[in-house]
Amino acid sequence: MTNNIKIGGLIYNVNYCEELFTEQNFKMFGEIDYEKLVINICQKYPRQRQSQTILHEIIHGVNDHIGADQNENSVELFTNVLYSTIIDNKEFFKEMIDNGSRKPNK
DSSP: OOSEEEETTEEEEEEEESOOBOTTSOBOSEEEETTTTEEEEETTSOHHHHHHHHHHHHHHHHHHHHTOOOOHHHHHHHHHHHHHHHHHTHHHHHHHHHHHHSOOOO
């Protein structure tokens, strides 16, 4: 996976760590640091979990950028639905991205 992602014009560095813990010492899949522009992802979990966690942290980044609610439950629900929509429709999204990067026919 790539190590950088742009969210709202800011470039975040994506780091893969062995383990991540909250301040209360609970294990985490990932976290985003808005000040340091870093997304940390725990790499000990399967690739699918890592991908879903990156999307989760991106949604937090988007919400921070637009000043939206950061309710963890809402972010998690939205992440799950969006992730499954992308995975279940890979060809659609690939074509959408490919067509968006091509110059239109005249």
